[in-house]
Amino acid sequence: MKYTAIINDKVYGVEVGANNTVVINGQVHKVDFRSIDGNAQYSLLLDNTSWEALVDRNGDEYRILIGGELNIVVVQDERTRKMAKAEGAHAVMIGEAIIKAPMPGLVRGVVSVGEQVVAKQGVVILEAMKMENELRTPRAGIVKEVRVKAGDSVEQGQVLVVIK
Amino acid sequence: MFKKVLIANRGEIAVRVLRACRELGLQTVAVFSEVDRNALHVRYADEAYCIGPAPARDSYLRIDRIIDVAMRARAEAIHPGYGFLAENDEFARACAEAGLIFIGPPPQVMQKMGDKIEARRTVSRQGVPVVPGTYEPLRDEEMLAAAKQVGFPLFVKAAAGGGGKGMRRVETIEDLPSAIARARSEAESAFGDGTLYLERIVKPARHIEFQILADARGNVIHLGERECSIQRRHQKMVEEAPSVALDDKLREKMGKAAVAAAKAAGYVNAGTIEFLLDKERNFYFLEMNTRLQVEHPVTELVTGIDIVKEQLRIASGRPLSYQQQDVQQRGWAIECRITAEDPYNGFLPSTGKIISLHEPTGPGVRLESALFEGFEVSLYYDPLIAKLCVWGPDRAAAIMRMKRALSEYKILGIATSIPFHQRLFQSTSFIGGVFDTTFLDERFTLEPGGSEEVEKVAAIIAALLTHDRRQHALSIPPPTRSTRGGWKRFGAWEGLR
Numbered sequence: 001m002k003y004t005a006i007i008n009d010k011v012y013g014v015e016v017g018a019n020n021t022v023v024i025n026g027q028v029h030k031v032d033f034r035s036i037d038g039n040a041q042y043s044l045l046l047d048n049t050s051w052e053a054l055v056d057r058n059g060d061e062y063r064i065l066i067g068g069e070l071n072i073v074v075v076q077d078e079r080t081r082k083m084a085k086a087e088g089a090h091a092v093m094i095g096e097a098i099i100k101a102p103m104p105g106l107v108r109g110v111v112s113v114g115e116q117v118v119a120k121q122g123v124v125i126l127e128a129m130k131m132e133n134e135l136r137t138p139r140a141g142i143v144k145e146v147r148v149k150a151g152d153s154v155e156q157g158q159v160l161v162v163i164k
Numbered sequence: 165m166f167k168k169v170l171i172a173n174r175g176e177i178a179v180r181v182l183r184a185c186r187e188l189g190l191q192t193v194a195v196f197s198e199v200d201r202n203a204l205h206v207r208y209a210d211e212a213y214c215i216g217p218a219p220a221r222d223s224y225l226r227i228d229r230i231i232d233v234a235m236r237a238r239a240e241a242i243h244p245g246y247g248f249l250a251e252n253d254e255f256a257r258a259c260a261e262a263g264l265i266f267i268g269p270p271p272q273v274m275q276k277m278g279d280k281i282e283a284r285r286t287v288s289r290q291g292v293p294v295v296p297g298t299y300e301p302l303r304d305e306e307m308l309a310a311a312k313q314v315g316f317p318l319f320v321k322a323a324a325g326g327g328g329k330g331m332r333r334v335e336t337i338e339d340l341p342s343a344i345a346r347a348r349s350e351a352e353s354a355f356g357d358g359t360l361y362l363e364r365i366v367k368p369a370r371h372i373e374f375q376i377l378a379d380a381r382g383n384v385i386h387l388g389e390r391e392c393s394i395q396r397r398h399q400k401m402v403e404e405a406p407s408v409a410l411d412d413k414l415r416e417k418m419g420k421a422a423v424a425a426a427k428a429a430g431y432v433n434a435g436t437i438e439f440l441l442d443k444e445r446n447f448y449f450l451e452m453n454t455r456l457q458v459e460h461p462v463t464e465l466v467t468g469i470d471i472v473k474e475q476l477r478i479a480s481g482r483p484l485s486y487q488q489q490d491v492q493q494r495g496w497a498i499e500c501r502i503t504a505e506d507p508y509n510g511f512l513p514s515t516g517k518i519i520s521l522h523e524p525t526g527p528g529v530r531l532e533s534a535l536f537e538g539f540e541v542s543l544y545y546d547p548l549i550a551k552l553c554v555w556g557p558d559r560a561a562a563i564m565r566m567k568r569a570l571s572e573y574k575i576l577g578i579a580t581s582i583p584f585h586q587r588l589f590q591s592t593s594f595i596g597g598v599f600d601t602t603f604l605d606e607r608f609t610l611e612p613g614g615s616e617e618v619e620k621v622a623a624i625i626a627a628l629l630t631h632d633r634r635q636h637a638l639s640i641p642p643p644t645r646s647t648r649g650g651w652k653r654f655g656a657w658e659g660l661r
Contacts, residue, residue: 029624039519069586071618075630133510
């Protein structure tokens with residue numbers, strides 16, 4: 001089965017074959033791949049070279065930590081690759097950016113509706129773990145909705161601000 | 165010596181103090197909040213008492229409840245660890261009033277040095293160089309006037325501050341009013357005191373601190389320096405002893421100044437004098453920490469002196485076990501502060517249950533940790549969860565050993581700072597010892613990605629996992645979706661090969 005692994009705009013074609021082999025960049029490798037703890041810890045012997053990885057998956061996106069290096073990998077097979085192409089890769093740029101609370105905490109400050117923001121600008125200050133944490137918008141736009149005010153306690157995942 | 169000690173703290177430092185007490189044959193009493201019932205310090209202590217709900221102000225900061233437990237348990241002394249009440253002179257006074265020995269400096273000394281403005285005055289009177297700035301509590305408009313004298317860029321700092329809280333860097337006079345307002349509000353909420361002072365930014369500079377031991381008979385010695393320049397937004401991330409920036413001559417000079425500063429304060433017990441060292445090797449007193457430091461193990465590793473045991477001996481009225489000439493630094497030690505923060509997500513705090521834990525061991529490795537599988541890292545307390553320390557005969561060996569230990573360290577269930585430390589120990593500037601306090605914030609970035617070889621391996625792993633999911637999807641219902649922020653359980657059903 002052929003897969004496309006995309007890391008940082010770089011595309012790797014990986015073919016998973018029979019008899020514990022993979023083909024990448026036209027080269028055949030022998031693989032012995034095991035889950036260590038039934039959770040996130042994996043061991044890979046790639047042609048007898050030993051690798052350890054911590055893996056977190058969200059849908060088709062894998063966050064793979066190897067020796068402190070984080071690789072964010074999106075995997076597509078032929079079908080999902082075509083679907084993604086049809087949807088267009090620019091959806092993220094023209095859609096809304098929704099700023100959610102990454103953890104429970106206390107809102108210390110927030111932008112106002114109608115405010116113009118630039119990419120990576122702080123839009124919410126969330127106090128948690130004794131520290132004030134600045135939540136930033138991934139993209140520029142106008143603040144469309146502000147669903148919290150300073151002093152509010154918020155739950156993890158709660159929508160705080162919508163940028164359009 | 166007293167026979168029973170209460171440890172008014174939690175986490176890895178409570179465990180560290182418990183261990184010292186155990187090794188001295190002392191009985192131990194732990195206190196804990198409702199969420200810490202299963203914590204290691206509760207289980208390691210001889211006795212443990214619940215002192216209230218999770219928020220620190222309802223438990224670990226409740227002086228009345230802690231004193232009450234000490235009386236009930238018939239403890240004779242209290243060790244505050246660091247953080248919480250460690251630099252609270254009111255607590256030290258309450259201990260004295262209850263007839264308990266506070267394992268730390270006398271309350272009036274703590275108060276004097278805890279007020280950073282007063283501390284600056286006290287040591288400068290003894291001829292110890294101090295960072296240029298203000299020496300009086302000032303109102304906002306007075307600060308604006310004084311700022312022009314101090315010069316920009318400068319720091320606005322909280323007189324009661326520490327750990328980077330209530331502190332703002334200011335580039336121009338226009339930014340000063342808002343910085344003062346933010347620093348004041350942060351200082352008021354963190355310390356209950358909004359008094360601020362200004363300090364010129366000495367830059368580039370290294371943060372070098374000296375460990376002090378002082379007994380009640382007036383003997384004061386230093387245990388050499390610690391290099392603490394590796395800071396992220398004024399939070400120390402890595403510390404080492406000794407420092408590449410010092411030679412024997414400078415070490416002796418700074419050590420003498422540190423001892424003079426401690427003597428000026430009338431200091432007793434373990435404390436730390438923090439200095440800034442500029443490029444021309446001028447040093448300036450920054451502040452004194454009137455407690456045990458997080459990074460005390462690196463000093464212990466190179467001197468062989470157990471600082472916590474010395475604290476206990478000093479508090480019981482004994483003289484120092486060492487004289488200055490007994491103190492020798494041997495080899496090199498490094499500490500990494502392992503925090504529950506996601507370095508690939510702006511160091512946002514990470515919470516959750518530890519689902520799997522593998523700790524490094526082997527030659528020259530010392531781990532101070534309070535983690536175990538099943539432990540819940542909560543939002544209530546400091547994100548520091550462990551300290552990984554190594555010793556080597558020289559700096560290069562210590563660095564290689566730390567890299568080895570970090571690669572063995574596996575904490576699953578929360579994001580940790582371990583990947584940050586691994587990347588830092590690959591940095592040529594760090595390895596070369598070429599850094600100052602601005603290094604992390606200005607010249608070190610942590611972005612996803614890395615070497616081509618690792619990238620290829622990641623691609624293979626992702627493809628293998630996807631392949632396996634596709635194969636199993638035909639017969640087994642899909643697992644619950646994993647969410648970002650933790651290493652979620654999903655491998656179990658995959659049963660790879």
